[in-house]
Amino acid sequence: STPNRTHADVGVALLERGVHVLIEKPIAATVADARRLIDAAAANGRVLMVGQVERFNPAVEAVKRAVADEQIISIQITRVGPFPPRMGEVGVVIDLAVHDIDIIRHLTDSEIIEVQPQLARTRAEREDTALLQFRLANGAIAHITTNWVTPYKTRTLQVATPNKFIVADLMTRQVTEYFGQQPDGSYSTRGVMSWPAEPLKKELEAFAHAIRSGEPPAVTGEDGLRNLEVALRCLGDS
Template identity: 25%
Template structure:
């Protein structure tokens, strides 16, 4: 069965990841593309031999598609995802999945009501070093986990986004959130994945102190506490102007893990008994390394649909990671620690 595929939004993330990875997947056929900028849709349509639209509602009326990728500004994620689910398609939505908990819950409800898959494109769970780190943590060989630091920063989306300095990334009414939504939510999802725990408390310092003329954050540092008492920091920045940092370090009773923190090894495991194990698991893909054309996200989504299996990052998982950055924003505005405990 070949899955008929539509991509809504033909900007950089679609051009460098979704379109390329769908084309490389033998189980999918790119049937339609849509972008409010007619020329952008036309170029994508020509390259991938797909029908072109500037109105996603018209696309859903005229095309019967099996799966849809939502590659739009953040404020449109929820509404267009729900429209696609209501039209009978499975949905892969870019991160952050929504701009509020309520939007996320409506997306989840729409997926469940229509019997369709909803996946959020948190690609960091598919990085080999991250998967190996999770395996080591789960094995118990590190003993008790004490703390962590995780960081994602680069010079900003202006050199990557199709609209450059005029990108929606910098506009609060379209992006809702800046570096925290672009990068921080990835690390929130990643640290939940590696540790296998949820977080209960969040303190955030969220600033716009590096870029003039933007209305969202460009620097943020969060402090997190997990349900078992693991403490850590999460940093997200559009002001790392010399090089990208996408590292995570885990500190534990019997050793530490340095993940994407060494120039030669994607994972370094150091133990208190003196043992050091260096893992060469391949370079993490980034904007700087020439795009993200083999992330595993699309392949996993397609496999989940074909096998009728729950995606690794379903709507519930996406919502939990979203709630961390929402709490960080709230903390930054109020100066108070935010609780994620339910009830």
């Protein structure tokens, strides 16, 4: 949970001393630093897990279950809110959109191959508004709207498949599925069960499980690297 620029130095030092590491997103400030962490974990036989906490949001898990046997056509994510005074080193792409890049990869089990970013800076030193469009290797398309200029927080996820349209509020964790379109254009709806859980606790439990079992962690260093690479492409830094 140190500043991004120190993730690699602190993480590598711990890994080389035999300490398993859970590192906050983004995995590091640069791709080279991310690879240093991944290589150090492999060389020392330690667990390196990246803290993409939205993976453990019950609403995201509910959507993942709902689309398990579906072909995803598109994903739309909105993550907006007021400017956080604590921010200084990064803009909305690294601070906020990295969450959603990971959600997109997680839901589709595919990689982002095309990036079309639109960035704006109004009050911050770095971008505080971003509209990001993606195409994935499996053909799905995705869009992220994120900013620090909205006076209230919104966290929504929408997923379209040939048979369903699923809407999730990542804050209230309410998930609704629209299905069975009729000739008049109407749909049937049903709530999708989103089991109560604290995402941070589930994240820590997953980290502990990886250590105890020897299984790969829920969010690997490679996941963190892929997320960072996409985010840097959005910023034109790759």
